[in-house]
Amino acid sequence: MVDWKPLKRWLFTTNHKDIGILYLLTSLYFFVTAGLFALTFRFQLAVPSNTFLQPDEYNQLVTTHGLLMLLWVITPLGAAFANYFVPIQIGARDMAFPRLNALSYWVYLASGMLALSSFFAGGGTADWGWTTYAPLNTVEFSPAVGGSMMGLALMLLMASSIVSTVNFLVTIFRLRAPGMSLVRLPLFTWGWIFTSLLMLWAFPAFVSALSLLVADRAFGTVFFTSTQGGPLLWDHMFWFFGHPEVYVLLLPGFAIVGDLFSTFSRRPLYAKKIIIACLAIASILSFTVWAHHMFMTGISQSLLEAFNVTTELISIPFAIIVIAYIFTLRGGSIRFTTPMLFAVGALGLFIIGGVTGVFNSSVALDTAFRGTFWVVGHFHYTIVGGGLTGLFGGLYYWFPKITGRMYSERLGKIHFAIYMVGFNLLYFPMHLLYDMPRRIFKYDASTGWGPINLLITIGGFTFGISQLIMFANLLWSARRGPAADKDPWGGYSLEWGIPSPPPEFNFPEGVPVISASGVTFRPSTPAMANGGQAMADGGHANGGHAYVSHEDEFGEEHWSHWPIVVAAGAGIALWGLLMGLPALFLGTGVLAAALVGWGRESLRGRSEVPVEATGEKWPFDRLENLSLGMWIFVFGEIAFFGTLFGAFVFLRMNSPLTGFVWPRPGEVHNIFWGGFNTIVLLTSGLTMVFALTFARRGSYRGLQASLVATFALGAFFMVNKAFEWNELFTNGFTFSTSSASSIYYVLSGVHGAHVVAGLTALVYLMVKALKAGSVKQASGAVEIFGIYWGMVDAVWVFLFPLLYLL
Numbered sequence: 001m002v003d004w005k006p007l008k009r010w011l012f013t014t015n016h017k018d019i020g021i022l023y024l025l026t027s028l029y030f031f032v033t034a035g036l037f038a039l040t041f042r043f044q045l046a047v048p049s050n051t052f053l054q055p056d057e058y059n060q061l062v063t064t065h066g067l068l069m070l071l072w073v074i075t076p077l078g079a080a081f082a083n084y085f086v087p088i089q090i091g092a093r094d095m096a097f098p099r100l101n102a103l104s105y106w107v108y109l110a111s112g113m114l115a116l117s118s119f120f121a122g123g124g125t126a127d128w129g130w131t132t133y134a135p136l137n138t139v140e141f142s143p144a145v146g147g148s149m150m151g152l153a154l155m156l157l158m159a160s161s162i163v164s165t166v167n168f169l170v171t172i173f174r175l176r177a178p179g180m181s182l183v184r185l186p187l188f189t190w191g192w193i194f195t196s197l198l199m200l201w202a203f204p205a206f207v208s209a210l211s212l213l214v215a216d217r218a219f220g221t222v223f224f225t226s227t228q229g230g231p232l233l234w235d236h237m238f239w240f241f242g243h244p245e246v247y248v249l250l251l252p253g254f255a256i257v258g259d260l261f262s263t264f265s266r267r268p269l270y271a272k273k274i275i276i277a278c279l280a281i282a283s284i285l286s287f288t289v290w291a292h293h294m295f296m297t298g299i300s301q302s303l304l305e306a307f308n309v310t311t312e313l314i315s316i317p318f319a320i321i322v323i324a325y326i327f328t329l330r331g332g333s334i335r336f337t338t339p340m341l342f343a344v345g346a347l348g349l350f351i352i353g354g355v356t357g358v359f360n361s362s363v364a365l366d367t368a369f370r371g372t373f374w375v376v377g378h379f380h381y382t383i384v385g386g387g388l389t390g391l392f393g394g395l396y397y398w399f400p401k402i403t404g405r406m407y408s409e410r411l412g413k414i415h416f417a418i419y420m421v422g423f424n425l426l427y428f429p430m431h432l433l434y435d436m437p438r439r440i441f442k443y444d445a446s447t448g449w450g451p452i453n454l455l456i457t458i459g460g461f462t463f464g465i466s467q468l469i470m471f472a473n474l475l476w477s478a479r480r481g482p483a484a485d486k487d488p489w490g491g492y493s494l495e496w497g498i499p500s501p502p503p504e505f506n507f508p509e510g511v512p513v514i515s516a517s518g519v520t521f522r523p524s525t526p527a528m529a530n531g532g533q534a535m536a537d538g539g540h541a542n543g544g545h546a547y548v549s550h551e552d553e554f555g556e557e558h559w560s561h562w563p564i565v566v567a568a569g570a571g572i573a574l575w576g577l578l579m580g581l582p583a584l585f586l587g588t589g590v591l592a593a594a595l596v597g598w599g600r601e602s603l604r605g606r607s608e609v610p611v612e613a614t615g616e617k618w619p620f621d622r623l624e625n626l627s628l629g630m631w632i633f634v635f636g637e638i639a640f641f642g643t644l645f646g647a648f649v650f651l652r653m654n655s656p657l658t659g660f661v662w663p664r665p666g667e668v669h670n671i672f673w674g675g676f677n678t679i680v681l682l683t684s685g686l687t688m689v690f691a692l693t694f695a696r697r698g699s700y701r702g703l704q705a706s707l708v709a710t711f712a713l714g715a716f717f718m719v720n721k722a723f724e725w726n727e728l729f730t731n732g733f734t735f736s737t738s739s740a741s742s743i744y745y746v747l748s749g750v751h752g753a754h755v756v757a758g759l760t761a762l763v764y765l766m767v768k769a770l771k772a773g774s775v776k777q778a779s780g781a782v783e784i785f786g787i788y789w790g791m792v793d794a795v796w797v798f799l800f801p802l803l804y805l806l
Helices: 006-011 016-046 055-089 098-120 143-174 187-219 230-265 270-288 290-294 301-313 317-328 340-359 363-371 373-404 409-433 452-479 562-579 581-604 625-658 671-697 699-728 738-770 775-805
Strands: 511-515 518-522
Touching: 006 562, 016 055, 016 098, 016 143, 016 373, 016 452, 055 098, 055 143, 055 187, 055 230, 055 373, 098 143, 098 562, 143 187, 143 452, 143 562, 143 625, 187 230, 187 738, 230 270, 230 290, 230 317, 230 340, 230 373, 270 317, 290 301, 301 317, 317 340, 317 518, 340 363, 340 373, 373 409, 373 452, 409 452, 409 511, 409 581, 562 581, 562 625, 581 738, 625 738, 625 775, 671 699, 671 775, 699 738, 699 775, 738 775
Parallel strands: none
Antiparallel strands: 511 518
């Protein structure tokens, strides 16, 4: 008989190391795909007047290459290492929410499959460039359904990233081992903290922009086709996400470089606290520089000067980090292994990218270089040179720990040598093409660009060949390489003190205890767990202690079928939204069934890995894992709705400049019914307060009555909203009537979607309260839902005056 257990393990696992390997393999698959796209369009540019590709084919390949590399390759490759090693580096047994961790991976995979399937939609995939600039992203200039499919794929990917972000932040802040203070965390974990915080605020902002784009393309709204919004609205919304995304791409690999310098120079990281402070400053400043991508859009001179200054300021913390890295090497006993070579290479390439970036901070020089291959060269030296090269160093560094085998050092060094030659042949000559537009697919020989483009293409193929050496080396070594010691490098972080590969729950000797004298272990049972509450997404509590079973007692019972099914249902539903009702109904049905199955699994207490919270929890000592997770999610929602509110303000402020008269209060919307609906929704918030009060007092009837009242009021709010929409449509106030109607329907629509999601969760909460052994056991879940419902109420408090009274 066929043994299906290995396959089932990879499909249903919730273990963080398995999820990390899945991320690693999938991101490398997308890396190969994006690389083949790049070689194809570089072949087109190799010689003048080439007809190898048609214009639409070239544009589609360039667009998809950029999106895949930035969003499906570099960030997920960092997430692969974070999934595998961050829990180990902080001394935890697993992530705080194992099933959500699995869900984030499968949604990531579904989004990638949806993106690639857009090639096979009628007219091909998106062809507007990775920046998705308006009006190129509108139906007028890109009517193919593949463009809309790419937009939905990006939204699905953002959902995966946001779920992962919440999980990582809760894990790092709540599940650190005893003695593992924040300052003792390895630099890679610190880098991932700031990466997660950037994603928490930047990615929801991008979802807002994508929501408006999909609404324009699928429902006929006019955000990017009206004079009130148009290209400038997209630029502001996209680059508010886009520039922090640069640091999302850079920080994981750049942080790995610091850890590698420390390990292979046998010296502690120089000025580690200052490096951490610089990472924090750079992360904050990344949200203040977005308009330097818009120097040629006609924004005011005062804004040009302000963003010129912030762009130059953000180079200072990175200059300090570079100096600290160099001082780490001074006086060290440096070993130039393959990981160290990639670390040194990453730092050198990043310095070149940083120097060329300073030129772009000048308004005058940016005006000359904008839209040319100079910018392409600068961008790749920064992101691929500083970020991806550092991640490749991490791949070699952690390969023995993941596989238990050593790779061929000789092949690794050959890979590095060809990698560096190919990289510099590929990207450095682009700076010489400062007069060649980067968005053309063909050029004449008279321009003189031919020889340089041929050299660039040769560099591209050389760079690609180097990756084949890496894949051959690692694939062969994973099966036939010599056995690796648990610490072949003399590393200082916790992963180097456990077997290679690590056991299922990481620390077979017990709970690690970190002190100035080193690491000791204490028995893992009994262990304090979240003040006696059931642990996040799993665990069993008993009088304030969680009794954790031994390693061999964990197995299939902690698999979960539902993360992959939820992701499949979501992917099919989004595909069907554009391709036909049968697929839409199928996907929606699968998704609904999966959510029900997920809820039943939670109610039965299955598929739950005990996650210890036995050590350092500052600064969130008083919050449970789920409560902290919900608060983090709410902060992400602030970025999402805040960006939509910003779009509203932009449209309103531009209306007088374009001659559009915004509807006066009461002219279109019924203020009485809007106010009445506001009272209904706020009353539902009050009944949730009653529900929490009754739960804490142990009153079952009071709890159920309050939950039912909350559900009834929320449902009544949505029914009223449906009648209001119907009346507005009847009176001719539709999606496409004006920018005022478009923003009204999107704002009220996404808020309504949050209400519906809350009502769905409320059904689960009522069932949980019914099945709870005692009412007080349900109080934690009631409190968590109350945080979410309070956010929904608070958003409407802002929406009502914006939409009805102003």
